[in-house]
Amino acid sequence: MRLSKDRQTARAAVRIGNWFKLEARTDFSPPGLVAVGILVSGILLSTSVLVAAGGRARARRIQARTDRSLPES
Secondary structure (H helix, E strand, C coil), X not given: CCCCCCCEEEEEEEEECCCEEEEEXXXXXXXXXXXXXXXXXXXXXXXXXXXXXXXXXXXXXXXXXXXXXXXXX
16 A cells, blocks of 8 residues: 555644643545544434434333323223
8 A cells, every 4th residue: 555645744732831731743644534534424423323312212201201190990
């Protein structure tokens, strides 16, 4: 596999007072950016499915509470 010559690089530095200093550097190739995009979209899609399933389960629990009544004798 040939490494791409057109790599994207980024650097960031954060300093909070005199106590904390954080420096970060990253570089991505175009195929790496595509892979990250696919991973993020997969995470977002799975999260929406989980939220929808949770909403349906909650609706069923609420419905079950309202259906609890004593049988008439």
